[in-house]
Amino acid sequence: MFASTLDTTIEFLKGVGPKRAELLQKELGIFTYDQLLNYFPFRYIDRTRFYKINELSPELPYVQILGRITGKEQIGEKHKKRIVARLTDETGSIELVWFQSLKWVDEHVMKGKVYIVFGKPTVFNGSFSISHPELESYPRPATITGNLRLQPVYNSTEKLKKFFLDSKGIQKLQTLLLEQHLFEVKETIPPYILEKYHMISRKESILNIHFPKDVALLKKAESRLKFEELFFIQLQLLYNKQLRELKFKGHLFPLVGERVNTFYNEILPFELTGAQKRVIKEIRMDTQRGIQMNRLVQGDVGSGKTAVALMSMLLANDNGYQACMMAPTEILARQHYESISSLLKDRLIKVSILTGSTTKKQRTQLHLALEAGEIDILVGTHALIEDKVVFKNLGLVVIDEQHRFGVEQRAKLWRKNIVPPHILVMTATPIPRTLAMTLYGDLDVSVIDELPVGRKPIETKHLFEGQRLRMFGFMKQEIAKGRQVYVVYPLIKESEKLDLLHLEAGIEQMSYQFPRPDYQISIVHGKMSNADKQYEMQQFIDGKSQIMVATTVIEVGVNVPNASVMIIENAERFGLSQLHQLRGRVGRGAEQSFCILMSGNKLSADGKLRLETMVKTSNGFEISEIDLQLRGPGDITGTQQSGVLELKLADLAKDQLILQEARNTVIELLTVDPHLELPENSLLKTYLAKRRRGIAFDKIS
Template sequence: MYNSILNTPVEFIKGIGPNRADVLKKDLGLFTYQDILSHYPFRYIDRTKYFKINEINFDSQYIQIIGRVISKKVVGEKRTKRIVAVFKDDTGLMELVWFQSLKWVEDNITVGVAYVAFGKPSLFNGTFSISHPEMELYHNKIAGRGNLTLQPVYNSTEKLKKFTLDSKGLQRIIAGLLDQVIPQVEENLPHYILSKYQLCDKKTALLNIHFPKNQQDLNAAERRLKFEELFFIQLQLLHNKQLRQLKFKGVKFDKVGEKVNRFYKEFLPFELTNAQKRVVKEIRIDTQRGVQMNRLVQGDVGSGKTAVALMSMLLANDNGYQACMMAPTEILARQHYASITELVTDDLVKVAILTGSTKKKDRTILHEQLESGEIDVLIGTHALIEDKVQFKNLGLVVIDEQHRFGVEQRARLWRKNTIPPHILVMTATPIPRTLAMTLYGDLDVSVIDELPAGRKPIETRHLFEGQRLRMFGFMKQEIAKGRQVYIVYPLIKESEKLDLLHLEAGVEQLSYQFPRPDYQISIVHGQMPNADKQFEMQQFIDGKSQIMVATTVIEVGVNVPNASVMVIENAERFGLSQLHQLRGRVGRGSDHSFCILMSGNKLSKEGKVRLETMVRTNNGFEISEIDLQLRGPGDITGTQQSGVLDLKLADLAKDQIILSEARNTVIELFETDPQLEKQEHSSLKAHLQKLERGISFDKIS
């Protein structure tokens, strides 16, 4: 069995046993030999360099010094008892201090003897000292080699430290395990791939990631293991895509008929952008092939994804099929329903909406019309996946902001037709290319990278707290022109931990600056009942209130073309992606629109970068790349739970080239050997069969 020894439970490692194994499993999620060997160091201490005492400063990290112990004494009593040694080299003096293992220090550290002292210095009473240094007898040869050269440092926990499994303890365990298993570790990448990308073999990589002799060996090990990690993610994603294409036949949309043509010629109130036309064409080609389409359409806020989705649904209708569109919230579902019913009439296509608040009487009628085929397009929330919702002939499913739905929720829509419907996934959250290749690597990706004609760029300004009156004055100017304003807060009530201008205090301040009856203020936040939220939003949509004060509940789903100002309070507390989404709530009409980022005077380095980025650019894809570098992949689209992004070494923000190499390699591999029948691909086939729980390639037809 391929590398079966690596599946051995951790309790069988020498020196672990059941109690330590239990803590390793609970605290670090390490269950097998493989898990232990994949618990890579998070940094390395350079033991090849030696410092002089007069070179120590406040910024010094771990250092090693060659010197002589010139005195040693016991200081204090009971709890304060410690041993303090004076350590001297040719540039000065420092102290070495031990609070524990005092008997060992008394017996083994000898005055007058030369040592190499290693540790992290700190300043106490004007003198630098090292607490609990590692001590090694000095001899001439040691200065040339250091100790363990690049010493690995491992993540541990307080509980593990009680079991002597701190970084040093883990280092010993891993060293022993490597000695035991390295001879049996098998290569899991074909030789031609290693040769093409000049990657070291698996055994060498494992040895050098944990105990590198130099930086060059460490770099080679990291590159090899990052490639392997990304390669196997891509192998699984592209295999799933290939499997689905072979396994799931798709309905054919053979013709472009009356509904699409009439809509394009008579109903569409604007000219499609070239980007929209390109994406519609890609969908058209996909749906003709007789294979289930799985396409992701990503486009910036306001890029016209809804029009593309509607034309795709009309294409399904033209070919005798129904279509549905699922949104994550009722607000967003109703927004889509309003947008689509503004663009079409009942004589062209019958559109219906189904949400959690749809009345029972209306549901009964809707279910009947859906099963008879009278309804062409159904828009809704999670309510669409209920078993009671049955279509006559569902041919296309559009999923908006799909990262907010679970895999099982999406799959339940697939099962509403004998032949699985085509899937069109839409997101207004621009996704960095590297993240799209991993998170959505099994989908075909379309990008709408062009805004409709007439859309004016939103002007973004950053103001500090001291400029608040200036901001209020600007709001009054815009309201006087007949426009409306959003104000978004990160919190509803005051927090003891976060000194933020919260929504309740904000409303109080605004009520003073914008008194009734001259101004009306709507308030919307997540803790309000749905009916109250809908009422307040409708007041704003109808223009009966000039200011909407809200939490991020309005991030998606509110479309008020007359709103020209978005004020974001404590903007430094928001992520870039969220700031960009909020900004996209304005600029939806023909008026010049503004986004005002309010912040405190003290900004973190990251906070400053985020606000400067927002002021500098409106390009969502550029913003998403910077967001990835600042935050990492986990938070950008709420994908912490996806599993796909459980990366041990690779960094999607930094390893774009390695990811591209890995993906291209897998694409070429499946082109030349789609069922992995060649001998050199046997380990890859075994890996996939293990992941697919024993599905045999030979059974795919």
């Protein structure tokens, strides 16, 4: 099969060359013709409207005028040299001014000719003028790229603009590329799917996403290309899930034995919620199917995910297997270890912990005990994936806050056993439904949507800077009742760019308001050593300090049931998901808890909406949907380690219906043709084969 010309290096496109090619590669990641074609406009300027000169005003954005050049002259000397032309229509005249490219203007802008002029009108000395306007001859020549009724606008960078690759420059390259190579754009979606959803071809879509003939065709092009993006993500996820289920046999856990029964009937100090029981039942069913379990458990902070994970690990132990639990930070790993040890009361099984601060001597002993099968549950950080860590018989892996681990890190754990262990992923970050389908579409999803009995909803208040004394008074009231308080700041040191209350100033203020020896303050931030952090946190956990002043390092991994107040300074600067996580540090005891959001008086529309949302609801999933609309999927999930969310057009907050259509289509076709062996699905099989070899899906031919 001959390689497509679209695979040609961008350097060889007329008007690019080596220097511009290097910049396009570095600045936009465009290496080939094909990648340029798939670099889409982010908005369009309506070129259907022509303004009369007497309609112009300084408030107008870019305008389009049809007029005749009635005069042209060169003015000034050296660096002050410029060309001024006069454009006239039946209502008046306006000056057009050029300070650069004077030779080109002198040769190509002709007196007496009619032009379509496009630019931003400004007022100088009481008269309107347009600097460096775009000019086109009238009437416009018809080309493959239409008559530019809707002009595309492309993102560019300062470095690219210096080489005339601004939006207009990129548009010229797209025009040339489409005129010469549009016929080479290949279809990627089978005809029967295109017909089902009345979608236009890929060729038509690419042409109309760059140079739409009208709004209707632009909408069709956008819809088709969004579907394509989401369809192929779902195809990859669901096909891989299906392959994994066929390829990887899973350990069978048929026995609910002494450990699970004793823990549930005799040791567990509280009644499980209905949601916890439902999720444990789903895990039980997964481990009896003979295929590898891959399940995501979502649950708000404090919903009882740790108890579910522990009972799942005890189930593995009852069936003769070891289990491990991996957390993203040492603080969180230690928290899990202490929670599990506390729940078990040193009965039934042997639990150990492995982190970066485990000593060499402790490691040696632990490695020997683990390989001998003397450790039933191992809790740890990414230290668990080291080659030296060898299990006797690993049956279940629990991964907490999966999005903080890279794909390869997780895969190393799976390879710790000849038969891959069952995988249970937990997250306390509520994930919007569309994002879960895209990020975790290959996992079965369980939701713990109930809080334990007796937990009271956290009262959330928003206070402004002028109400700070009221906030201090409230802190003193709660501390007098024997409670403890978190105070969280966004920064460690003062930033010149951001006028925020920073941690150091906060400590000074707190020390003045809450002097020793009446009050003790713990301080925790990310620049401290692990040992110092542990000491300060332990002081707070043990009740030896009443106030913990911290940065967001305490977002996860601190469980102090006696802490009843969370104060978040400059709350408008935090994302909704982070605010929700921080709020979840309180409300873990039987007493009423409070979250106080402190902010400046000036709030952006988004900042105001975030704080209003926090005051209005404590439902993590409701909050996550609003967060998705405000911030987009990349910010919510942190690093996009797998490339799954590198979406060019689709918006998970707005395109839920398209995503559902794409997923349903994949489910239907894999039900009928699980191995993609039917002739009509050959395109899709080619796509998956190329994807596995690391070839982009839009190069299918």
